Amino acid sequence: MTSPAPHLRTPAHQVSPRARFWWAVRSGLGTLVLLVPQAAVAWFLPELARLMVLTGVATVVLGVAHLLVVPRLRYARHRWEVTGDAVHTLSGWLRLEWRIAPISRVQTVDTDRGPLQRAFGLSSVTVTTASSSGALTIDGLDADAAVTLAERLTRATEHLGGDAT
């Protein structure tokens, strides 16, 4: 295993730097959602209040750590590239996941902007194929870049015949 062996270079493009803030806000909101039931329990069942303070503190500590670390890792890892043959995405922060969808198999290209993404001027592009688990999503793209990319992909796929299965 020490001999040189083939492996992969990263895809060329990173997502928008603003995606870090989007992921951070999303992480923070997630932590808040976890805190609400704990606060409710502490309020309505005073005998459990002490325990809830303990778990609450743990939740906040873990939440802050997640908020500080994960968005940066995601930003560093998330990459995408469209070659002549296929769309490639690389994602994940602990577990790496490289997805490939050949252009000839692409069925739909969607852009999607949630309220949170819109606040940061971001957009997702989702490419689906005939497989029930073949979808491929690029999150946190700059909104204009996403529109351009979606148009380019749609144009690349529309002159291909067949039902892509």
Add this chain to the structure above:
Amino acid sequence: MNEDPWLRLDRRMLVVHPVVDLAKLVPVLLVIAITGGSTDDRWRLGLGVALAVAVLVFGASRWFTTTYRIGADRVELRTGLLRRHHHAVHRDRIRTADLTANPAHRLFGLAVVRVGTGRREGGDDAELTLDAVRRGEAERLRALLLGEALPGQAAAPELARLRWSWVRFAPLTFSALAVVGAVWFGLLRLAEEFSFRPGRQVIEETAGRAPIWLGAVALLVTAVVGAAVVFVEGWWGYRLTRADDGGLVVRRGLLTRRTLSLEGRRIRGVELDEPLLVRLGRGARPLALTTGLRSDGSGEHVGAVGPAMPRREAHRVASGVLGLVEEDATRTPLVRHPRAALTRRVTRSLGPALVVAVVLLALPEAPADGVVVPILLVGAALLAVDRIRSLGHALTRDHLVARQGAWVRRTVVLRRGGVIGWRLEQSLTQRRAGLVTLHAVTAAGRGRYEVLDVDTARALELVDDVTPGLLAPFVIDGGEARSLVRR
């Protein structure tokens, strides 16, 4: 294409629909007949008769209001008395045309044609049902819609037919457990219905004295008998034949006759499932991986091309579906995975078991440590050994073959052309071991099939072999080879 005439369902449905509807009404009529006093008897009778007449009229009206038309480019169906419904399906979207017949249909020589577009969502809209037409007409329609030759014109080559000895696998399948549950639940409900609530004393006198093995035997007997009954109902007259377009036709069923057609150009591969119990009985179950199928109402995978059968037979059927010899399909000699992959099977199986064992031993009052802990550890070790024995993959001229699993050992043979994408996954521990889990994405079956824990270089080789050039722009040589991606 307006010259195609609108057709009606078979005239015999004038009888079948009302009778079937009336049969469903029997319990209600019985309740009306039985309950109540004597003063308003005439009133009660009138109500019952009125209800029955309404049902009969409505049932008969369905024949008058339902028409269908097979056009050159689409199939149309019009239904409804008060609320008219017009349903149309494009013929080139049709993926399946299945024939079913319940006992009433069969009595009159009729069959229901269910035309499916294979869409996974959309519920009822994705399906169009002709309930019902003459048996011969149904066969003709299916052949017409799927572009097959008429059955019976030439003897269709037969791939498999039912052997009654296969019934021995029925109690070993998971559905046997479901049967036990259903039977006992049914009995309990029945007892409740007849307000059979034995007093505490009675229970103590009967159940209290009955030895525990009696209960176990009762459970076992219901499991075996129930599974056998379900098997007979589901697989009576099972025949797997090859259609002219290279597709398959599965015929089966006692009370409800089911006919499933799989188009040849939609078949992407086969799978051989060996659930642990069935495997211990030296059995296996063949499945076809095709696009445009979903699980039917009973939760059964409709890609099943046969019941659990002897392993030898299952290999023959699965390979026959692909038109290959067994050594090129499900019995392909497999490549072993790297040592690190085998180590991972052991750690992943024994690790959790060890944690549980330590916790059990640490707890001061945990009962039966001396029995549970050894069973747990030995079981985990056996599981790990079995997973190691199962693990393997191969690339043949036309197919990607992968096998894994202990609880259910699955052997998947996927046509190279059926691969419509990839996923490569590497967790932190896999990265340290230099392994990758490769998923071949496909439109058929479960959507993707994994090759578990292969060497990074081997994974890239597989991708490049099946879909040449796809990853080429990214492949670089040199450096430490454990990580999938070098930054």
